[in-house]
């Protein structure tokens with residue numbers, strides 16, 4: 112089995128631009144998948160691995176959280192899932208020799224792409240205080256260092272335990288248990304940067320922070336609104352669900368500042384007809400201005416209210432609260448203001464209204480385009496208002512569908528990874544383990560960075576992810592991280608967070624989803640929860656990347672033993688030996704997981720967690736009903752000569768993991784430093800297609816942040832808007848620029864000016 116050596120660095124960023132495409136998937140996707148997979152894994156391993164993705168006896172795809180249907184295809188994965196698998200199952204290795212050859216300061220100059228391309232980390236590594244490079248360390252010593260620093264803290268709240276959403280339920284449950292037994296709720300997670308706004312809005316309005324639809328509901332809907340989401344790249348298997356819904360007569364409205372190829376037309380690689388022609392998905396494309404969604408939904412609500420017979424009065428009467436106040440606020444929605452906020456025409460909004468009124472069963476799907484703005488929480492509440500008005504929650508084919516990111520981000524939250532845990536959860540945890548969990552809230556991601564910056568937090572531990580690259584305000588965050596006493600990363604692959612370190616640092620290499628996990632009691636599996644609340648098992652089948660790796664549950668349990676010592680009555684060793692023992696505890700602590708092990712055994716495809724609004728039209732909110740809400744309409748006001756920048760994903764990346772330098776559907780190849788601008792806006796700014804510009808963000812306190820050397824691409828985005836890839840643009844997002852209530856970084860609304868600059872030399 113051979114893989115190709117990684118590309119050299121500096122990786123030349125020299126974007127080539129062709130017109131964007133109008134269809135996603137199809138034959139080119141298959142070719143692209145196989146090429147990337149074979150470069151990383153060789154041909155034999157490619158076949159062996161890809162056939163196990165998302166099968167009932169295989170592993171859960173480490174890509175997105177989209178669910179699998181009950182009838183699986185032989186190849187139940189997509190192009191981007193295959194890239195995620197190849198990235199993890201690569202044959203390339205980062206050994207102690209690599210760290211001996213590269214001082215940390217040198218690695219810090221490399222691109223994230225180059226770091227990731229070096230391969231899987233094979234041994235625990237330690238950066239002693241004052242040393243210039245990492246050295247190999249035994250696991251015993253690594254845990255002793257962790258214990259030394261954690262027990263030296265003057266309060267448990269000086270430690271931060273971050274989780275990225277790939278962590279299994281078992282590892283997540285153990286990590287939060289350890290943190291609380293240690294004495295802190297400082298459990299920031301990637302969700303704080305992702306769907307926190309959805310969770311905040313949904314918990315308040317329907318009583319549970321999760322989506323209310325199943326895959327079958329999508330298939331049965333007659334109107335699906337996809338707002339602020341790019342499924343062709345980020346949830347490709349969702350396109351099959353949309354295709355199926357269309358075949359059954361559904362209509363689709365997409366709301367997006369960009370015309371995304373996947374939403375235009377889908378060429379299903381599983382069917383011959385799909386490969387040739389494909390299916391047009393979107394019936395109505397609302398090319399909205401960034402941040403205009405709340406205004407759009409508010410006006411639609413007013414128009415529904417004004418249409419005789421359009422409101423589901425029985426539902427509103429029986430199941431909701433706050434209608435009067437909401438109706439009064441909606442009544443004030445104003446056409447002129449809405450047209451200005453959205454950039455849409457009256458005819459487009461009227462057409463959307465007709466489709467809403469014609470639909471008996473409506474689903475609204477959304478992702479980061481709705482969650483990463485200052486006014487994201489009220490925006491999502493306004494979406495809920497629309498669904499409530501027509502009784503579209505708690506009936507088949509209708510509901511809310513926040514489409515999650517990481518493959519187990521939803522499960523991690525269910526397992527208690529949350530800085531603001533519900534008292535009932537802590538009560539159950541305390542009762543089960545005989546501990547006393549802290550009741551005061553912990554730090555989320557943004558607060559964690561502030562705490563590191565201000566010296567309030569001293570130890571940073573990450574269960575996966577790439578904290579310094581994924582978080583906003585890169586310079587501030589990196590400086591904050593460097594102030595830590597100890598930074599620890601449990602990871603599979605090298606990334607920037609390993610090279611921007613505290614005084615001491617540890618890299619703890621771990622098994623990934625694809626690796627076989629054997630413990631004292633035998634072969635283990637873990638579980639995950641998908642975006643629609645289905646829980647199922649995941650089993651890796653590859654020999655681990657190195658004999659020195661420990662699984663995530665093993666790392667947490669050994670850390671707990673080293674740190675808590677004899678004082679802990681929790682049977683950590685038993686948990687490491689047999690994950691079923693962890694699941695037995697989850698079954699007793701987390702509602703919906705009763706008889707966890709037995710139900711997994713009985714249902715190889717998994718089981719659904721209860722969801723009161725979906726299952727029984729019961730709304731466990733403070734009022735006991737679904738809440739209408741009425742917040743003032745907001746939208747970003749952009750000063751003259753400035754653009755509103757969204758920071759988004761290319762087709763060749765998984766968050767901070769860069770697979771390649773192309774963004775095929777958008778017609779960009781060979782480079783990532785591009786900024787997409789409407790041709791007329793670019794002309795007004797005097798920027799030709801192919802010109803280079805620095806992006807300079809302007810924050811309300813007068814501070815400026817700069818990302819130099821972006822190639823200007825004339826692109827059909829909404830007027831006044833711009834788009835560029837994350838993580839390169841994180842340097843532009845001020846740490847204080849967050850969503851109200853959810854505190855999610857507002858990485859989709861950054862006010863920037865473009866300053867023409869010379870083309871950077873290669």
Ligand SMILES: Nc1nc2c(c(=O)[nH]1)N[C@H]1C(S)=C(S)[C@@H](COP(=O)(O)OP(=O)(O)OC[C@H]3O[C@@H](n4cnc5c(=O)[nH]c(N)nc54)[C@H](O)[C@@H]3O)O[C@H]1N2
Pocket residue numbers: 174175176191192305338339340341342344345346366367368369371399400401402403404478479480481515516517757758759760761762764765766859
């Ligand atoms: N291959 C791949 N898959 C992934 C990921 C990945 O990086 N790569 N990441 C995973 C994760 S963690 C997540 S959270 C999801 C992210 O999935 P997405 O949310 O689809 O990801 P983004 O690239 O951030 O795309 C945001 C979309 O919202 C649109 N948008 C931006 N601003 C607005 C706005 O104000 N209003 C509206 N209506 N639309 C707007 C953008 O044009 C874009 O289409 O994907 C998951 N799946």
Ligand SMILES: Nc1nc2c(c(=O)[nH]1)N[C@H]1C(S)=C(S)[C@@H](COP(=O)(O)OP(=O)(O)OC[C@H]3O[C@@H](n4cnc5c(=O)[nH]c(N)nc54)[C@H](O)[C@@H]3O)O[C@H]1N2
Pocket residue numbers: 274275276277278301302304305306479516517574575576577578581582583601602603604605606621622623624663758759760765766767768837838840841844858
């Ligand atoms: N500007 C801007 N910033 C954003 C966003 C945006 O749209 N714009 N999106 C935000 C969103 S939605 C999210 S979810 C966050 C993502 O934030 P994170 O989840 O922190 O980042 P990832 O890039 O997904 O993390 C990748 C790293 O995870 C590690 N890893 C991979 N697999 C495993 C595993 O199985 N176990 C362990 N222990 N480690 C593993 C590897 O070392 C890899 O380098 O970024 C956020 N940041």
Ligand SMILES: [Mo]
Pocket residue numbers: 301304305306515516517
């Ligand atoms: Mo995410």
